[in-house]
Amino acid sequence: MSRILAIAEQRDGALKRISQEVVTAARQVADGIGGEVDVVVVGAAGIGAAAKALGNYGADRVLAVEHEALGAYSPESYTKAIADQVQAGDYFAVLFPATAVGRDLAPRVAARLDVPLASEATALEIEGEELVIRRPVYAGKAFVDLTLDAAPRIVSVRANIFRAHESPREATVETVAAEPQPSKARVREVHAGAGDKPDVAEATVVVAGGRGLKDPENWKILEDLADALGDGVALGASRAVVDAGWRPHAEQVGQTGKVVSPQLYFAVALSGAIQHLAGMRTATTIVAVNKDPDAPIFKVADYGIVGDAFEVIPRLADEIRNARG
Amino acid sequence: MNTVVCIKRVPDSEARIKVAPDGQSIDPTGLKFIVSPYDEFAVEAALRLKEQSGGGETVALTLGDAAAGEQVRSVLAMGADRAIRLDGEGSPDGLSVARALASELRELGPDLILFGMKAMDDDQQQVGPMVAELLGLPCVTVVAELEAEDGKVLCHREIEGGTEVVELELPAVVTVTKGPYEPRYPSLKGIMAAKKKPLEEKPAEVPASRIKVRRYSEPPARPEGKIVGEGPDAVPELVRLLRDEAKVL
Numbered sequence: 385m386s387r388i389l390a391i392a393e394q395r396d397g398a399l400k401r402i403s404q405e406v407v408t409a410a411r412q413v414a415d416g417i418g419g420e421v422d423v424v425v426v427g428a429a430g431i432g433a434a435a436k437a438l439g440n441y442g443a444d445r446v447l448a449v450e451h452e453a454l455g456a457y458s459p460e461s462y463t464k465a466i467a468d469q470v471q472a473g474d475y476f477a478v479l480f481p482a483t484a485v486g487r488d489l490a491p492r493v494a495a496r497l498d499v500p501l502a503s504e505a506t507a508l509e510i511e512g513e514e515l516v517i518r519r520p521v522y523a524g525k526a527f528v529d530l531t532l533d534a535a536p537r538i539v540s541v542r543a544n545i546f547r548a549h550e551s552p553r554e555a556t557v558e559t560v561a562a563e564p565q566p567s568k569a570r571v572r573e574v575h576a577g578a579g580d581k582p583d584v585a586e587a588t589v590v591v592a593g594g595r596g597l598k599d600p601e602n603w604k605i606l607e608d609l610a611d612a613l614g615d616g617v618a619l620g621a622s623r624a625v626v627d628a629g630w631r632p633h634a635e636q637v638g639q640t641g642k643v644v645s646p647q648l649y650f651a652v653a654l655s656g657a658i659q660h661l662a663g664m665r666t667a668t669t670i671v672a673v674n675k676d677p678d679a680p681i682f683k684v685a686d687y688g689i690v691g692d693a694f695e696v697i698p699r700l701a702d703e704i705r706n707a708r709g
Numbered sequence: 710m711n712t713v714v715c716i717k718r719v720p721d722s723e724a725r726i727k728v729a730p731d732g733q734s735i736d737p738t739g740l741k742f743i744v745s746p747y748d749e750f751a752v753e754a755a756l757r758l759k760e761q762s763g764g765g766e767t768v769a770l771t772l773g774d775a776a777a778g779e780q781v782r783s784v785l786a787m788g789a790d791r792a793i794r795l796d797g798e799g800s801p802d803g804l805s806v807a808r809a810l811a812s813e814l815r816e817l818g819p820d821l822i823l824f825g826m827k828a829m830d831d832d833q834q835q836v837g838p839m840v841a842e843l844l845g846l847p848c849v850t851v852v853a854e855l856e857a858e859d860g861k862v863l864c865h866r867e868i869e870g871g872t873e874v875v876e877l878e879l880p881a882v883v884t885v886t887k888g889p890y891e892p893r894y895p896s897l898k899g900i901m902a903a904k905k906k907p908l909e910e911k912p913a914e915v916p917a918s919r920i921k922v923r924r925y926s927e928p929p930a931r932p933e934g935k936i937v938g939e940g941p942d943a944v945p946e947l948v949r950l951l952r953d954e955a956k957v958l
């Protein structure tokens with residue numbers, strides 16, 4: 385029983401970046417026990433071929449559950465597809481991405497297989513024969529190290545923690561038949577949000593603003609900074625601005641918003657309340673701009689500028705454009 | 710519509726969390742406790758649904774020790790009709806909690822079961838969908854707003870790049886996130902009324918945890934940061950540091 389199963393995630397037929405991170409984490413665990421990495425991906429026809437590239441990150445074998453009805457996430461169908469693969473494989477551990485889909489799916493698969501689930505792991509270590517899982521609790525104010533007294537050990541891993549790492553090999557791809565399941569939940573309407581920015585929880589760079597920006601109109605200086613930083617930069621917000629209706633809740637960072645771990649986090653004109661820090665204190669580099677030198681955000685920031693955001697941020701966008709050429 | 714809302718007692722979001730010296734638990738000294746904030750959003754959603762659909766009862770259900778009675782009372786004061794406390798300890802293993810809640814919920818057989826999206830202590834974000842799976846009910850997670858429609862509820866939820874409306878056949882499970890409504894504050898009248906509302910207590914059957922805690926630890930302190938300077942003149946130096954020292958540009 386030395387195989388590890390990584391659950392890959394796709395959207396519109398393309399693999400999501402976090403799939404590479406989950407495979408990287410699975411490879412690390414497999415290397416610790418001298419095992420192999422299988423990947424399951426569920427999607428429409430052709431998804432297996434797309435997932436073959438996960439061999440670069442250490443996948444030995446891709447199991448592609450393909451069906452025209454499975455292009456988009458459906459809890460019933462995906463739970464069955466994945467639970468069936470888990471049961472067929474006698475795995476030591478199964479790793480899910482802690483994304484919106486993964487958070488919906490992993491508890492269902494765990495309950496169906498009657499095994500516990502450790503959510504949102506930020507570190508995985510093999511100690512002796514055991515997998516020791518570290519995960520944040522109390523909104524990141526503490527960590528717990530735990531083991532799962534069951535097989536397989538089901539874990540979801542947080543985005544941007546296990547940075548994708550190449551460990552190239554030629555992955556084999558097997559296509560598995562699927563049976564779509566009926567559902568009592570039906571999507572009636574979809575409303576596209578404004579803009580094309582990625583989700584704040586998955587972005588590698590986040591530009592977040594607070595009440596000090598005074599008016600939703602003023603978000604254009606943050607949008608311009610985000611543009612200057614390149615593609616894939618997400619906007620974030622404090623709860624104060626979400627409650628004021630200036631920004632959508634989807635952008636809220638903190639204890640009642642998203643928990644984020646980007647490489648770079650800009651905290652602009654937000655004070656850094658304990659509930660906000662809970663959502664972003666694991667960012668690799670934190671930059672704070674605030675006119676109050678005593679603002680608590682400076683206690684966690686790696687770099688701070690004390691000053692007026694309306695003067696500092698436009699200049700910062702210009703200088704970053706220059707620096708990036 | 711009959712609704713059960715599952716609520717949990719957790720430390721206040723302002724609380725500083727200290728690990729006990731043996732690393733086996735969190736030091737409870739001086740902690741204030743509240744209803745987990747997402748569970749309050751769920752209570753608010755349940756009360757609005759009841760007002761909108763014009764009937765049925767709202768039941769609060771918790772698994773916890775006697776101290777959790779305080780949180781149950783506050784949910785009764787918000788407007789829930791009655792409450793059940795399964796007397797026992799919670800568990801770090803969400804599946805054990807889900808089993809304990811599911812056996813009671815199976816008996817209650819409500820139209821709708823609401824959970825918080827996640828409990829603000831162990832942050833597992835798993836009990837709701839696990840209960841759905843155990844009871845064989847459909848489930849929609851991370852719902853911001855609910856509307857009643859005969860035999861169904863409409864779930865408004867955030868998705869990547871927008872929002873969607875999901876039509877859900879009852880009976881069903883929904884997990885609730887922060888929505889457009891602030892949870893109502895218990896009024897004085899509500900607090901008085903809560904004292905007379907039924908609170909049933911019965912022993913919980915919580916299967917043994919299969920999540921084995923090795924140790925708790927406090928997060929590593931972030932390295933001492935620096936104030937680069939004041940005002941826009943500090944920007945060039947900041948950009949240099951981001952590029953050359955942090956290597957993030």
Ligand SMILES: Cc1cc2nc3c(=O)[nH]c(=O)nc-3n(C[C@H](O)[C@H](O)[C@H](O)COP(=O)(O)OP(=O)(O)OC[C@H]3O[C@@H](n4cnc5c(N)ncnc54)[C@H](O)[C@@H]3O)c2cc1C
Binds near residue numbers: 638642673675692
């Ligand atoms: C249960 C609970 C859950 C919560 N969850 C969250 C959560 O998930 N996320 C969250 O963010 N909060 C959360 N909060 C709220 C939190 O306590 C704070 O109220 C909130 O974070 C404050 O938002 P803010 O920093 O934007 O506003 P403020 O605290 O008002 O800070 C504004 C800052 O802007 C600065 N400023 C003003 N003008 C300028 C200028 N021109 N240039 C530069 N700086 C300027 C000020 O110095 C000040 O520091 C929660 C609270 C509770 C009770």
Ligand SMILES: Nc1ncnc2c1ncn2[C@@H]1O[C@H](COP(=O)(O)O)[C@@H](O)[C@H]1O
Binds near residue numbers: 716748773826836
């Ligand atoms: N001990 C408990 N009693 C009642 N409900 C609970 C308990 N633990 C968790 N829940 C419910 O399950 C939700 C998710 O919890 P969790 O999966 O632990 O994040 C909470 O928001 C509550 O609605």
